[in-house]
Amino acid sequence: MTESIPLQETIAVKADHLYKAFGRRPHEIVKKLKAGKSRAEISSHGVAAVIDASFEVKKGEIFVVMGLSGSGKSTLIRMLNGLWDTTSGTVSVGGTDITDVSAKELRDVRRKSISMVFQHFALLPHRTVIDNVAYGLEIQGMGRTERLAKARTIIDLVGLAGWADNLPSELSGGMQQRVGLGRALAADTDVLLMDEAFSALDPLIRREMQEQLIELQAALGKTIIFITHDLNEAMFLGDRIAVMRDGRIVQIGTPEEILTDPANDYVAQFVQDVDRARVLTAASVMEPVRAVITKTAGPRAALRTMRDLQTSVTFVLNRDRSFAGIVRDRDVLKLVKRGETDLRAIIRDDATAVLPETVLVDLVEPSVESELPIAVVDEKNRLLGVIPRVTLLAAIGNVTTNTGPLPVVMPPATISVSQIAEILGDTALEGVEA
Amino acid sequence: MNEFRIPVGSWVEVLFDFVTEHFSFFFDFVRLAFAGAFETVDYLLVSPPFYVIIGLAGLLAVAARGWKFLAGTVVGLLLIVGMNQWENAMDTLALVLVASVIAIAMSIPLGILAAKSKAASSVIRPVLDFLQTMPAFVFLIPALLFFRVGEVPGIVATIIFAMAPGVRLTELGIRGVDPEIVEAGSAFGASPGRILRQIQLPLALPTIMAGINQVIMLSLSMVVIAGMVGAGALGAEIMTSLSRIDIVLGSEAGLAVVILAIFLDRVTAALGTGKTPISRFIALRKSRAPASASVETAAPVEPELVRL
Numbered sequence: 001m002t003e004s005i006p007l008q009e010t011i012a013v014k015a016d017h018l019y020k021a022f023g024r025r026p027h028e029i030v031k032k033l034k035a036g037k038s039r040a041e042i043s044s045h046g047v048a049a050v051i052d053a054s055f056e057v058k059k060g061e062i063f064v065v066m067g068l069s070g071s072g073k074s075t076l077i078r079m080l081n082g083l084w085d086t087t088s089g090t091v092s093v094g095g096t097d098i099t100d101v102s103a104k105e106l107r108d109v110r111r112k113s114i115s116m117v118f119q120h121f122a123l124l125p126h127r128t129v130i131d132n133v134a135y136g137l138e139i140q141g142m143g144r145t146e147r148l149a150k151a152r153t154i155i156d157l158v159g160l161a162g163w164a165d166n167l168p169s170e171l172s173g174g175m176q177q178r179v180g181l182g183r184a185l186a187a188d189t190d191v192l193l194m195d196e197a198f199s200a201l202d203p204l205i206r207r208e209m210q211e212q213l214i215e216l217q218a219a220l221g222k223t224i225i226f227i228t229h230d231l232n233e234a235m236f237l238g239d240r241i242a243v244m245r246d247g248r249i250v251q252i253g254t255p256e257e258i259l260t261d262p263a264n265d266y267v268a269q270f271v272q273d274v275d276r277a278r279v280l281t282a283a284s285v286m287e288p289v290r291a292v293i294t295k296t297a298g299p300r301a302a303l304r305t306m307r308d309l310q311t312s313v314t315f316v317l318n319r320d321r322s323f324a325g326i327v328r329d330r331d332v333l334k335l336v337k338r339g340e341t342d343l344r345a346i347i348r349d350d351a352t353a354v355l356p357e358t359v360l361v362d363l364v365e366p367s368v369e370s371e372l373p374i375a376v377v378d379e380k381n382r383l384l385g386v387i388p389r390v391t392l393l394a395a396i397g398n399v400t401t402n403t404g405p406l407p408v409v410m411p412p413a414t415i416s417v418s419q420i421a422e423i424l425g426d427t428a429l430e431g432v433e434a
Numbered sequence: 435m436n437e438f439r440i441p442v443g444s445w446v447e448v449l450f451d452f453v454t455e456h457f458s459f460f461f462d463f464v465r466l467a468f469a470g471a472f473e474t475v476d477y478l479l480v481s482p483p484f485y486v487i488i489g490l491a492g493l494l495a496v497a498a499r500g501w502k503f504l505a506g507t508v509v510g511l512l513l514i515v516g517m518n519q520w521e522n523a524m525d526t527l528a529l530v531l532v533a534s535v536i537a538i539a540m541s542i543p544l545g546i547l548a549a550k551s552k553a554a555s556s557v558i559r560p561v562l563d564f565l566q567t568m569p570a571f572v573f574l575i576p577a578l579l580f581f582r583v584g585e586v587p588g589i590v591a592t593i594i595f596a597m598a599p600g601v602r603l604t605e606l607g608i609r610g611v612d613p614e615i616v617e618a619g620s621a622f623g624a625s626p627g628r629i630l631r632q633i634q635l636p637l638a639l640p641t642i643m644a645g646i647n648q649v650i651m652l653s654l655s656m657v658v659i660a661g662m663v664g665a666g667a668l669g670a671e672i673m674t675s676l677s678r679i680d681i682v683l684g685s686e687a688g689l690a691v692v693i694l695a696i697f698l699d700r701v702t703a704a705l706g707t708g709k710t711p712i713s714r715f716i717a718l719r720k721s722r723a724p725a726s727a728s729v730e731t732a733a734p735v736e737p738e739l740v741r742l
Contacts, residue, residue: 081621111623122618126636136622187622 011095012191012223013057013080013114018089020050020075026087034088039246049075051247053089059190062217062224066234067244073227076244077195080225081114082106093191111140115184119196121176123168129179130155130164136187151186157216158182174205181213185220194226198233210236231270235259235279243267255279275361277396282363283356285395286376286385289315295324295343299335302327302343303420312414313372315383316347322381325349326372329415336423353377356384360396367392450579461580468532468586476528484515487524491697497712498704510693519690525667526657527694529585533592534653538646541597545604545645546630555605562598570595570656574663588657588665596652603645607638643706650702654695 021029023046032042039048050072057063067073078084080091082098090099094113098106115136123132130151131138137147155164158178168176177197184192198206210233217224228234234241235255242252243263251263259279262268291314293302305314306329316324324347331346352366353375366374373386393399454461479487488511495507514523548555573594577587611634619629635642661669668687675684704710 078617083617083621107620107623107625109623110621116618116621118614118618118621120612120614122612122614124615124618124633124636139622139624139628183622193621 010059011056012059012061012093013063013225014092015053015055015076015080016090016092018050018053018076018079018091019048019087020072020079020084021087022047022049030088048247050079053244053249055242055249055252057191057223057225059223060217060221061239062214062226062237064226064228064234064238064241065244066228066231066238066241068229070246071244072247073229073244074195077116077193077225077227081110081116081193111136111187111189113189114191114193115187115189116193116195117177117180117184117197119199121168121173121180121200123176123179123183125168128165128167129160129171132168132179133182133186135183136189140187151182154182154186157185159212172205174201174209177201177209181209181216185216185222189222191223191225194224196227196229199228199230206233213237231274232278235274243270256281256284260284272398276398277361277364278359280360280395281356282354282358282360282374282376282387283384285360285391286356286387287391289375289383289386291315292317292383293343294319295347297343298341299327299332299343299346300424302332303329303336303424306332306413307417307420307424310413310417315351315375315386316343317383321383323353323375323377323383326351329413329420333415333420333423351375353381355379360392363387363392450576454579464590465581465586468536468581468589469584471532471536472528472585472589475531476525479524479528480521484511484520488512488515494701495697498701498710500711503700507697510697514690514693517686517690519668519671519686522666522668522671522687523690523694526654526669526691529589529592529657529660529665529667530650530653530694530698533589533596533657534646534650536589537593537597537649537653538600540593541600541645541649542604542642544597545601545642546608548601548605549608549634550626558601558605562601565594566598570659571662574660578663583664585665587663588660588669591660591663592653592656595656596649599648599652600645603648604638604642607641607645608634610641611637640706643702647699647702647706650698651695654691654698658691 019030019033020026021033021042023029026046029042029045029048032045033039033048033051039051042048053072053076055063065073065076075084079086080093082091086099090097092098093109096109096113098109101109124135127135130148133154134142134147134151137150142150152164155161158181160175160178160182163171163175168179171179177200180197184194198209201209213224214237216222224237226234226237228237235258238255240252240254241258242249243258243266244250245266251258251267253261253263256279258267259271259274259276262271291305291309291311293305293314294317296319302314302316306312312329313326315326318324326348327343327346328348331348332343335343335346350370351372351374352370354363354366354377356376356378363374367387367389371389373388374392375386376384378384488508491511492504492508496504514520544558548558570591573591574587577591577594581587581590615633615637616629619633624632657665657667658669658672661667661671661673664670668691671683671687672691674680675682675687
């Protein structure tokens with residue numbers, strides 16, 4: 001997951017029942033599609049590139065449209081800024097309907113509200129980097145000195161300081177796309193359309209650009225609509241993802257929803273290759289805690305809990321339900337034998353605690369280092385659940401979690417039940433238990 | 435069987451009679467304008483002594499291609515002087531310049547129109563086919579009818595004959611501009627006129643320059659043919675040598691044409707690639723100033739810089 005900044009619940013871009021058909025009579029094609037004909041059935045009349053696409057993109061959100069080539073995603077994004085007109089349906093950007101405006105008004109919307117980054121960069125080859133970055137401002141009518149000053153700050157922002165006076169052909173692919181990104185950012189529009197913006201880059205550079213995009217988005221709060229055919233990229237960047245197939249949007253949801261609850265076999269098949277460890281979070285795989293006691297409950301209660309659950313460890317909570325640590329059966333046993341009642345002396349803090357939005361890939365190391373389950377706690381340190389090693393493996397390997405009884409997921413008891421019963425019996429007179 | 439005939443020629447004649455009768459004011463105007471333009475250019479080329487013109491041509495040569503081409507130019511032009519064809523050559527050059535400038539001024543807008551609109555393109559294309567395949571001599575007939583004997587019919591026939599590649603290559607160049615870059619222009623809200631000026635024309639420039647080069651070359655070849663209708667100059671010399679079977683005159687006038695052609699071709703071709711010594715010089719001056727200023731701040735951001 002990305003560092004999710006609080007989303008303002010206002011709609012930046014809204015697509016309402018969008019259709020785009022190519023052919024002699026596109027409107028007739030759309031009429032047939034609306035009447036329920038399939039894409040294959042109308043193929044003799046033309047091509048239906050986008051069929052009934054509706055979605056809303058919230059302000060400050062990264063909305064990813066994901067699909068294979070030919071799924072209509074590039075057509076879809078070009079309708080969002082009016083590069084291609086819609087056959088049917090409406091698009092509104094920042095509350096303005098752009099499907100039914102004059103060419104001049106449309107240009108105005110593009111200047112002020114929505115800019116674009118292209119797959120093959122689409123830089124002006126005869127202009128220097130700084131003039132490319134300032135291009136949007138030039139069209140907006142900003143004076144030369146002012147726009148160059150602004151472009152210079154953007155060039156620094158995208159990490160191209162020192163290259164301002166070079167021509168695009170003198171830069172590497174990754175740097176050229178930084179110029180493309182800079183050009184879109186300089187225009188200072190609320191919405192950024194990115195059409196397969198990183199697909200032409202090397203994997204390492206792509207990763208770097210993705211991370212930088214997320215940083216920039218968090219800093220600038222832009223609304224980003226990102227087109228990609230790469231599911232891992234979609235999962236990494238997207239706050240929400242729309243999966244497209246054959247012109248239709250088949251599912252819209254957060255990366256985790258898509259991964260854990262695919263809408264149909266196509267999506268399921270698609271997501272099976274995704275790097276689950278980088279998408280799934282602790283919250284989505286954690287299990288309820290059973291071996292848990294409060295700090296004040298005393299050692300006898302701890303021992304009883306462990307006996308009942310057949311484990312050697314139990315989690316301990318403070319009175320306000322915050323996570324205090326763990327106790328082990330041997331320590332508790334000693335305590336009981338000595339007749340002491342305060343658990344605090346033997347609480348250990350060797351269990352790892354993580355936040356619910358931690359991705360699984362970051363849980364592997366603590367899980368390797370200790371046989372204890374990982375504790376999942378919220379910001380107030382309240383214990384939400386646990387992730388035993390088995391659960392982590394099952395989640396990463398996409399195995400259905402029917403791990404059954406708890407002893408499998410907790411470290412097994414190291415002291416036999418009869419021994420515990422004996423101890424509990426011996427000291428029964430002293431124990432006052434909750 | 436022999437009686438049946440479609441009198442296309444007669445129809446064309448009727449059409450021409452009609453046009454000459456009703457639009458003579460237009461042709462008179464064109465005749466005056468073209469004759470004026472030709473005489474001005476011709477005066478500028480012929481009145482100075484030959485070494486002044488050779489000096490100017492030499493400057494152009496060195497700016498466009500460098501020292502070797504300068505030497506070739508000077509030797510070639512001196513040879514023309516030596517063959518006593520200098521004045522004829524300058525007359526021919528004046529005809530070529532006037533005809534090409536007008537042809538280019540007409541063909542580039544037409545090419546832009548054809549690139550922008552499919553309808554215009556589908557009208558312009560067959561007209562160009564017609565102009566390019568019609569035997570060149572045929573153009574001389576209407577030119578003579580409308581403009582009478584002299585330089586003007588030669589110029590008009592030359593323009594019509596030479597325009598086609600200018601239109602075609604302009605259209606081709608503009609259509610060949612990467613559509614994603616054009617899309618980028620409109621995605622940032624640029625108007626069609628701005629896209630044309632700032633994106634399409636600059637990027638299509640090498641192709642358009644190739645078209646201009648072709649226009650000039652075709653003008654030169656047509657100007658010689660135009661000698662038949664009294665356009666004078668080297669064309670007239672060649673016509674004379676042809677009628678007298680005068681191999682001396684023919685080869686000398688022909689050689690003068692070849693020297694002019696090579697000079698014009700090399701100069702315009704060099705301008706088309708944009709890699710002339712003069713542009714390199716300017717680029718060097720330009721890049722030095724800001725580069726030295728930004729040296730201190732230039733930190734290597736990405737080491738994998740690809741220098742092309």
